[in-house]
Amino acid sequence: MIPQFQRYITKWGLTVRQTIDLDGDRMTSLLQALGSPERSVPVIHIGGTNGKGSTGAFIDELLRAHGETVALFTSPALIDVHDQLRLNGRLVREEELDRAFEELVAVDVTAELTEFELLTVIAFLVIRAWNPTYAIIEVGLGGRDDSTNVVLPEVAILTSIALDHVAVLGSTTEQIASVKAGIIKPSRPVVVGTLDEDARRVVETVARMQEAPSFFLGTDFTVETPLPETYRGEKTYTWSSRLLEGVHQASNAAVALAALEAIGYPLDASRVTAAIERTTYAYRFEQVREFVWLDGAHNEAAARALVASIEQKWPGHLIDVAIGMLARKDIRAVVDVLRPVVSNWYCVDFDNEEAARGSDVQALIGPSARVVTLDDMRAMIDAPRTTPLVMTGSLYLLAQL
Structure with missing residues (x-):
């Protein structure tokens, strides 16, 4: 809707x-x-x-x-x-x-x-x-x-x-x-x-x-x-x-x-x-805080573009990624593209009837990934950071942060 x-x-x-x-x-x-x-x-x-x-x-x-x-x-x-x-x-x-x-x-x-x-x-x-x-x-x-x-x-x-x-x-x-x-x-x-x-x-x-x-x-x-x-x-x-x-x-x-x-x-x-x-546009590799970016990479091609941006901005470095996606998307493909540039994963439960559960995304990534709530993510945005965090996936997730 x-x-x-x-x-x-x-x-x-x-x-x-x-x-x-x-x-x-x-x-x-x-x-x-x-x-x-x-x-x-x-x-x-x-x-x-x-x-x-x-x-x-x-x-x-x-x-x-x-x-x-x-x-x-x-x-x-x-x-x-x-x-x-x-x-x-x-x-x-x-x-x-x-x-x-x-x-x-x-x-x-x-x-x-x-x-x-x-x-x-x-x-x-x-x-x-x-x-x-x-x-x-x-x-x-x-x-x-x-x-x-x-x-x-x-x-x-x-x-x-x-x-x-x-x-x-x-x-x-x-x-x-x-x-x-x-x-x-x-x-x-x-x-x-x-x-x-x-x-x-x-x-x-x-x-x-x-x-x-x-x-x-x-x-x-x-x-x-x-x-x-x-x-x-x-x-x-x-x-x-x-x-x-x-x-x-x-x-x-x-x-x-x-x-x-x-x-x-x-x-x-x-x-x-x-x-x-x-020119600006919301949720397109958009920096919202020091060391915090939002990007609506919700399919494999968009994930590849995001990886290219990450590698250009932080060459040779791994970053933290928070991800939440709709269940009908090819989540595995997006995760596999992002995996080489990610140090720590956060799988977000967010409010949408089509959203994949954070635990389902975690199952595709591995047990080291953490399942987090929207409130957890909002706190992470506001907390001081020294390493980059990119929040990505569904635009419906990013709009709720």
């Missing part, structure tokens, strides 16, 4: 489907009845397995640095539904959501939407009322049949493709790429991050079929690391620091720049540098 969203649903007398049911027809007919709010402003549509949030944050900061008004729709919620929809960085207000619900119930709502479909419709209505110069829309799940895939974007972005949500999207990167490439639209550019060969072939094929100009990281544009970093695409941009730490964030910044170049957006070099350097 989306935190705090149910009270709006109840308040306005609506019901939602309780199962994931990817059917775009329900969305299309309802949006038409509402006057197609999803077509009201220029959209940048972001899909992929990992990196969507960070790439969206870079684009948001870049556009705002150039004087644009930007709406941002992301998922999942970090704290509650209000942080999923922002205008120039501020969270959507309760009265703005209420006005959108009022507009929705004024039409004959015959289709029972899933919770995320309903949120997507509400987001489009709020964005239309805001009338920003750009809206950045993040895919919820997959791509082809996702409720956000009713937009006709200025550019589509595929940040990465890796194994995640395999029960719904497929068990190979080729299958997942086929679903995620469904956001590519006819004659609209698509910008693509780092993919394996199988996934890339799928995306290239879909782009050709859609006659969509395609731009791939490493081929059509590049980023040179380590810091100071240099982007080379249509033009060259450099920056000497990033608040968003991690090797992989250089790639996300490059994808963001390539997307704006793909739509012909006029970028100013000094504003690009300032925007890249000051």
Whole structure:
């Protein structure tokens, strides 16, 4: 469930489907009845397995640095539904959501939407009322049949493709790429991050079929690391620091720049540098205390990116890791990737109906791992430390710390 969203649903007398049911027809007919709010402003549509949030944050900061008004729709919620929809960085207000619900119930709502479909419709209505110069829309799940895939974007972005949500999207990167490439639209550019060969072939094929100009990281544009970093695409941009730490964030910044170049957006070099350097995003290798970091590495690919960040920041050193994950994730794969850089493990019991028990995670790691509560973790965050601690896994865990 989306935190705090149910009270709006109840308040306005609506019901939602309780199962994931990817059917775009329900969305299309309802949006038409509402006057197609999803077509009201220029959209940048972001899909992929990992990196969507960070790439969206870079684009948001870049556009705002150039004087644009930007709406941002992301998922999942970090704290509650209000942080999923922002205008120039501020969270959507309760009265703005209420006005959108009022507009929705004024039409004959015959289709029972899933919770995320309903949120997507509400987001489009709020964005239309805001009338920003750009809206950045993040895919919820997959791509082809996702409720956000009713937009006709200025550019589509595929940040990465890796194994995640395999029960719904497929068990190979080729299958997942086929679903995620469904956001590519006819004659609209698509910008693509780092993919394996199988996934890339799928995306290239879909782009050709859609006659969509395609731009791939490493081929059509590049980023040179380590810091100071240099982007080379249509033009060259450099920056000497990033608040968003991690090797992989250089790639996300490059994808963001390539997307704006793909739509012909006029970028100013000094504003690009300032925007890249000051971009932040919660729970992406985020330092919250001295020697304490939060990172939402909830699948194998994200864990590999986290390990690369750890090895870059503390070369040759082991660190402490606290982990809590949803039971449906491939916990063993994440643990196995992290294991070479970990000295002490803490397995967290946290409040979510889908959460794996700390003892189950401990069983995958070994008896040396400690099972801890959320209160234990909060105390560890506040206690003085002399060695690094990274808290990772589910975003739902990190939001409770």
